[in-house]
Amino acid sequence: MNDLILQEAQRTISSRRLYAKSENERRYCEINEKIPQIAEINRQLAQTAIKILDTLKEGENVQQRLEVLQRQNLEAQEISAKLLQNYGYPSDYLDMHYTCEQCQDTGYANGGMCDCLKKLFATLAVNKMNEHAQLSLSSFDQFSLEYYRNKTDAQNNDCYTVMESILRACQGYAQKFSANSPSLLFYGNTGLGKTHLSLSIANEVLRKGYDVIYDSIINLLQQVEREHFGREKTEVDTLELLLHVDLLILDDLGTEFDTPFYVSTIYNIINTRINRGLPTIINTNLDLMGIRRRYEERIVSRLFAVYECMHFVGSDIRLMKKLNSAPLV
Numbered sequence: 001m002n003d004l005i006l007q008e009a010q011r012t013i014s015s016r017r018l019y020a021k022s023e024n025e026r027r028y029c030e031i032n033e034k035i036p037q038i039a040e041i042n043r044q045l046a047q048t049a050i051k052i053l054d055t056l057k058e059g060e061n062v063q064q065r066l067e068v069l070q071r072q073n074l075e076a077q078e079i080s081a082k083l084l085q086n087y088g089y090p091s092d093y094l095d096m097h098y099t100c101e102q103c104q105d106t107g108y109a110n111g112g113m114c115d116c117l118k119k120l121f122a123t124l125a126v127n128k129m130n131e132h133a134q135l136s137l138s139s140f141d142q143f144s145l146e147y148y149r150n151k152t153d154a155q156n157n158d159c160y161t162v163m164e165s166i167l168r169a170c171q172g173y174a175q176k177f178s179a180n181s182p183s184l185l186f187y188g189n190t191g192l193g194k195t196h197l198s199l200s201i202a203n204e205v206l207r208k209g210y211d212v213i214y215d216s217i218i219n220l221l222q223q224v225e226r227e228h229f230g231r232e233k234t235e236v237d238t239l240e241l242l243l244h245v246d247l248l249i250l251d252d253l254g255t256e257f258d259t260p261f262y263v264s265t266i267y268n269i270i271n272t273r274i275n276r277g278l279p280t281i282i283n284t285n286l287d288l289m290g291i292r293r294r295y296e297e298r299i300v301s302r303l304f305a306v307y308e309c310m311h312f313v314g315s316d317i318r319l320m321k322k323l324n325s326a327p328l329v
């Protein structure tokens with residue numbers, strides 16, 4: 001997957017380079033028409049370049065001639081810049097204008113990938129990861145509290161009231177989202193709306209222009225594992241994205257295999273994001289006892305101390321919808 005994304009990113013960068021070139025040619029044509037003196041200077045500059053080549057071929061007094069030509073060249077450029085300004089153009093109007101000056105839209109600078117290529121790669125990778133999340137199908141608008149009406153949980157709490165306050169909290173969270181919002185832990189039985197509400201948050205946060213990665217923990221860990229043990233290496237990897245993204249949503253914690261690599265990766269993600277103050281939303285069907293039993297102390301203590309825990313209650317809405325016993329809403 002990484003190679004394809006990298007190729008796509010490189011294609012985008014090289015189209016930026018082509019665009020910079022064609023825009024530069026367009027500006028040359030415009031100026032040649034409007035400022036004939038500059039057209040003349042440009043002709044002289046072109047001749048200068050040819051003369052440099054001849055000088056190199058002749059092989060005599062190369063250094064001296066090059067210096068003279070260089071001086072002429074600089075003078076011509078100065079005159080041209082002044083003329084441009086006199087005609088109301090910026091003095092660098094005829095320079096190349098790249099999207100990224102650092103690599104001049106080649107994608108590579110200082111012997112490695114340029115930041116612009118890395119950034120593009122990361123954005124494309126995030127889009128790819130969110131592709132199979134049915135983002136558009138889950139919004140706050142499509143979340144109905146009617147499914148929780150007239151139900152009580154094991155402690156005899158009214159499910160409607162509990163879920164109403166969870167819904168309000170999630171809406172507020174999405175509205176006020178910032179790069180240092182708190183982390184949330186949604187727990188409770190299957191089919192109660194944990195995925196639905198976390199995708200609703202994702203939608204709003206994406207709309208605000210933040211990067212969000214949503215996926216099941218199984219998919220994400222498998223991807224990290226493939227890259228970690230695989231042969232191919234790219235400079236931007238999935239784990240890095242998970243550690244940096246503005247909002248990370250890990251769905252279905254507890255469904256992954258219990259391997260040392262997975263456990264240490266989960267710890268790494270949770271711990272690093274806490275240290276960086278970055279928000280994470282984790283969904284799990286495990287209850288608090290189940291989390292305690294399943295995970296090591298250093299993970300459990302971080303989840304319980306730092307994450308705001310929300311207990312989803314009610315009965316399986318997927319089932320209710322299937323049985324068509326859902327109230328009309």
Ligand SMILES: Nc1ncnc2c1ncn2[C@@H]1O[C@H](COP(=O)(O)OP(=O)(O)O)[C@@H](O)[C@H]1O
Nearest residue numbers: 142143144145190191192193194195196317318
């Ligand atoms: N309050 C709700 N109103 C409308 N649809 C809901 C609600 N809660 C859940 N659903 C729908 O029921 C199904 C199961 O919900 P989901 O969010 O996947 O549950 P969980 O993640 O808690 O297992 C999904 O299709 C979801 O869109």
Ligand SMILES: [Mg+2]
Nearest residue numbers: 194195251283
């Ligand atoms: Mg779910």
Ligand SMILES: [Zn+2]
Nearest residue numbers: 100103114116
């Ligand atoms: Zn660059």
